[in-house]
Amino acid sequence: MSIHVPGLYPWPFDGDLRPENTALIVIDMQVDFCGEGGWVHSLGVDVANTRRAIKPIARLLETLRPLGYFIIHTREGHRPDLSDLPANKAWRSAQQTGKGIGAKGPLGRFLVRGEPNWDIVPELAPAEGEIIIDKSGKGSFHGTDLEAILRLKGIRNLILTGVTTDCCVQSTLRDANDRGFECILLEDCCGAGTQDHHDRQIEIFRIMDGLYGSVAMSDDLISALEVTS
C-alpha cells in the first residue's frame, strides 16, 4: 500500500512509507540550544524561537513510538578534553561574551558532553532503545556512526525535526539527501535563533519543488498515518 504525506511534494516520492524503512531524527533538542542557562541563551537569543518545536515534537514522538518507527536523537557537544574542537570553532564561540565552548556556564560547561546543559530537554528525553548520536559538528554524519546505523536498519526515509533550522537541521538534511535518503522536514517541529532565518531556510528548501526533499507540517504526517493505520 502506498502512502503520501501532503507537502512540498507528496512524500515519499514513491509512496513507500513504513515503520521498517523510515526513521524520525530529532536534532539537538538540548538545553544548550533550547533552555535557560544554556549556550544559545547565554548569547542573548530568545529561546522561545527554539522551544516552539518542543510540543510538536513531543506529539510526534507519541504518535510514532507506538507505530514502531525508528527514533534517533542527536546531540552537538565536545569531549571534555576538547580534542574534537577545531581551533576556529573555539575562537569564534568566545568572541561575543568571552565565554566560548568549554567555558563554565550557569549549569555547566557549554556544549561539553556530560554536562547538564548538554542534555536533551526533559520533555523529549529519549526512550529506551532509541539511538543517540553524539556529534562535534553541525551535520550529523561527519565523525559519527549515523550512516552505518541507518543502512544496517534498512532505513530509506528520514523525517527531520529539531534545531536549528538553518544550522544543524539543514546540514544534516543536505548530507542525508546526498546519500540518497528520502527526506522530509517538518516545519513546525523546527526553530532557529530568529524567525527570519527559519523562514528563509524553508524558502531555500522550496527551490525546484524540493531539491533536497519535501517540507510539511507535523499534522500532515500524523493525518496521513492515521488514515492508514
Add this chain to the structure above:
Amino acid sequence: MTTRPCTFPQIASRPYNWPFDGQFSPNDTALIIIDMQIDFCGQDGWCAQCQGDPMPMAAVIEPTRRLLEAMRAAGFWVVHTREGHREDLSDLAENKRWRSARFNAEIGTLGPCGRMLTRGAPGWEIVPELTPLEGEPVVDKPGKGSFYATDLEHILRTRGIRNLIFAGVTTDCCVHTTMRDANDRGFECMLIEDCCAATLPHNHASIMSFTQMGHGIFGTVAHSDALIAAIS
C-alpha cells in the same frame, strides 16, 4: 622562478578578518571553484532545462576568472568540482532521478548539450573561461556536497591545506553544502560573495546572512576585490 612573499595578511571580511588566526599562504590555502559547468551556467544547460534562470550564474564567470587568475599568479592551489553522474547512472539516487524528471529534465537523458548532468557530456564540462590547468585537481561528485563519495578531504589533508576560499554555483546548494561540510571538518572557510550565485537572488542573500551568524558559524564573507588586492 620569481621570489614573492610567501604569506599574506588577513583579508577584510565579515564578520571577522580572515583567517581567524592571522596570515595565510599558498602552502596552507586553496581556492575551490564549485560546479562552474555549462549545465548550471549555460543557456542550454540542465538548470535552464529545469526552468531555472542561468543568467545569475553566467554573470559570475567573469569575476571568478579574474579571481582565478590572481590566485594562480600568487601561486595558490586551485581545486575544481563538477556535479555529474556515471554514464550507467549507478550513482544516481532514485529520488534524485524522480525529482529531475518532474521538470522534464531527467538526469541522464538527452538535452540540448548532451546527456544532462552525465560525466563526459558537453553540458557537464566546466565553462571554457575557467578551464582547469594541469596540476589543478578536478573532483567529480554525485551530490551537492563535495566531500561525500569523493577524495576531496584526502587531497586537501595530503597537501596540508587548512584554509578554503569558495567560489562557484549555486550559492544556496552545492557551494553552501560544501562549505558547511568543510567547516565541520575544521577547515577555515571564506565565501567570495561576488563569485557565487543562486538562481534566486534572495536565496543568495539568505546564505550570506546564515554564514555570518554566531560570529561566523560557517566562516566569513568577502568581496573578491579585497582578496585580489591583498595577494597581488
